[in-house]
Amino acid sequence: MDSTAIRLSGRQWWLLIVACLGVALVIAAMAALYTALPEIAADTGATQQQLTWIIDGYTLLLACLVLPCGALGDRYGRRLVLVLGLVVFSVASVLPLALDTPLWLIVARALAGVGAALVMPSTLSLLTANFPQSRRSAAIATWAGVAGVAAVIGFLGSGVLLEYFSWLSIFVAMAIISVVLAVAGCTVIDSAEDERPAMDPLGTVCSVAAVALLVIGLIEGPVRGWTDQVTLSALAGAVLAGLGFVFVELRVARPLLDVRLFAVRGFGAGSVAVGMQFLAAFGTFLLIMQFMQLFLGYSALKSAVALAPMIVPMVLLAMVAPYLAERFGLRLPTLIGVGMIGVALFGLSRLTADSGYTDLLWPLLVMSSGLGLSSPPATAAIIANTPPEKHGVASAVNDAAREVGAAIGIAVAGSVLAAGYTHKIAAVLPQLPEQARGPVEGSLAAAMEVAEQAGPQADPLVDAAQAAFMHGTGNASLALGVLTVVAAVALGVWAPGREALAGPGVPVSDAAGSAREGDRVAAVPAAGSAADGVPVSVSDAAGND
Template sequence: MPREGVAMGVVTSTQPDQDTEARPAAMSTRARVWTVILACFGLSLVMSSMVALNTALGDIAVETGASQTQLTWIVDSYTLVLACLLLPAGALGDRFGRRGALIVGLVVFSLASVAPLIWMTADTLIMARAAAGVGAAFVMPATLSLITTAYPRDERAKAVGIWAGVSGAGGMIGMLGSGVLLRYWEWPSIFWAFALCAAALVPLTLTMPNSRDDDPKPLDWIGSMLIGAAVAAFVLGILEAPIRGWSDPVVYGCLVAGALLAGLFALVELRRRHPLLDVRLFADTQFATGAASVTVLFLALFGFFFVIIQHVQLIMGYSALMTAFAISPLSVPMLALSATSFWFVPKLGLRLVVFLGLMLISVGYLMLRILETDSPYWHLAVPMLVLSCGIGLCVAPTTSAIMTSVPDAKQGVASAVNDATREIGAALGIALAGSMLASQYTRSVAPELNTFPEQIQEAAGRSLGEAMGAAERLGPQGQVLLDLSRAAFVDGVHASLTALAILIAVTAVLIGLWAPGRDGRQLAFVRRFRARRLTRQD
């Protein structure tokens, strides 16, 4: 007899919905819409928190005396904890109730956001952000799984499209919100906003229909620890790469450890009767396409954020609030195309949609190379809209590809896989963009600094920010240093954009070959290649 869980790899699952308190067929339209609204509020809170503090790091450093390493971990501790706890938190939501998981996550998130308002030290901020990551790990998968279990399978595409659009635009919401808050108040207002919003959502969440697995299986604690450790090690290596360099033993050691732990997790899960995640799902081309594409999409989105926010602020001279408004048009095509994906995906097929979307992102990255030290705003706006259309085409269909490949009883785990790929992609995008930007900047500016004192050369060679600080102390020569450093920074921006564009284009071709089309099958020559390989193995 086949072991339990094999059926999870079947795309057209006939397993009925597994909701104990509110089956999709029994829920009113109003209840479903209310579920989508509250889920999207919870999701936007989690996604906003990923980027909101970036606008306040300067003020935090002044008030708390945080070092550059501490500032980095004030941001990264949230992402690291969130990424490594997503799968176990999703499984707990499936077993004990997804609404309960959402409430627990909101309470933890709210309390963690209050802590920095009482103890304002750098170390407390790091611990509080890590605790907020614990709460976010329960919130994020619960929001999507509550939506998917509220709707029958043939009606989910619209709701999932809205959720996916909000997930992509969540960073913009965080930037705009923090920019407005910092315009009128000090940086603790960001934590007040997080704490109050999360607390306000708790009583509203109690009005949502609940869902859980009707036949809960024992939680796979060994699998949970292995996958948590694997994701933590891998993401830690990615996060440290821009600081230490990819050749640093800590970086490649973490990456290798993460890969080995992931392999061990796969071996353990194949032998368990009730696995946390049936790894055979990755043999399903629809599920694998969704996971790979979501990773690349968020690599592209957060790589864009990392490079362009610096360019807009340091080169174009925009304030934090002006930067948020300048980049906010990015969310319009993303939301519109995500919400209408239910209409065009059945007509075009997953393969063509993903291929076109990723190629548009690559073209948008290449178009951004027109940015120079004196570029007008439209040089940013036009490529940004092209890139946004590419993300909007892909983000909802790839999310749906993951969720529809898994039975309703495991929607929390499926949502966690979807969320984990987003976190890994975001971390990888920031790491790749940051590493390439920094290395090209140093290569470009170093030969031009020979006429400056050694101390100035060292400072200006590390970053444009330090070069701007040094320029203020140099008098007439300061403008020369500033011009050289800005030109070198633009070279770094061009190099990172080009490299990411090539990476995304290559990925578009590979995923286009692998992804199923309208008929649910891959391209014919890929199927023939797989058939010949299977024949040789037999």
């Protein structure tokens, strides 16, 4: 049968729209406050470290909870979990309107992360459960493409709001959008597992603890020092919790995630690739949004518009990436795409206080090209190498990889930036009045506020603070670049190539054995490899059960 003969129903089209808008809201909310960081620092007195937590509080809870929330959708129904998440998200978005201190902003963002964790896996698993095999590839590619450009959409939307209103308007907009989507979510096709699989509370606790402690250790390490007791305790706890998670998942009857799936090359490599893409992207956004506003003098809207060119190569390459992966395998698009992201980060590490927009633009275009090339095949690989009855958890793994990567990227970038800034600015603090030292040490935005109040005689302070910020930014970009290039090389070795044919849906219990065959169970089939003779694209393999 010709796969093109299968047409989508109106309800399936509506589901695709709502699912894409849902994931767009989650990702855009991660990015929306980046444009407002200087204004938030000036209005609330938040330090550079607190600004990192305002951004990463959301991402951290999303990363910690997205996997168990995916399992909740499998058990109780993905539509219910989607709507519940949107309601929680809307409540959290209203909270800063009444409580806008740095601490309460962190709390509100963390609660919004809980809602986002309920929303994100539901969007993808609803698509994989309700779309036919022949149209699933296009649906997943559309979902991944929207997720890829949603951050830039978030920048643009928040930039427009900040042009006319205060930073609190961003929270108002997110609350309104989430309420509208919650109503729309009540109308989409539902799906759940008939057997209502049991939850895995011990595995959930271990997974949450591992991610949370890892991110806390990475945020505090560069500031407190890597030998500090808090840093060492957090990182050691993350390792122990991670080992505990593996131990539990290998022994429980109904694991939250059968960790043997990571031994399947397509699944494991796809998960790491997705994580590295978001690690690099969101760590970079934290740095460049402040650079454009504090050095180039851009408004929030102009900063967001300056990022808009990233959409073009990202969308164009995302459209052809599944065909490239089908032709060349997962390995080549992943190696080249993630490698391009690393090259872009090295370019960003060369920025100085005198750099202009063109110095910033070419690394951003290279990065967006790498993201467009490597993101859709990686997402498809995760789904394709998971049995159909576990697509809810597979969707959550894809989302967890994104959010854990983003949380780590923000943690690394933010903490290295804060440590570099604090170290450099310390030399001028003794020359300042006592009441000015705290704000100047806290962030560049606060230092600029102090300098503005002091008048022209504070020009040396401005120069010192800007030099300190660029020192931290360069170190952070270099750290992200090294991590990304190392990951690209590892993925070039690990990811399956074109010769790897996608087999049928892999039973969880057979995952380890399938991995021993290496390329046989991969995410990237050659054209015409399906049993019925119909050419199979990257993510169509998910339905070959």
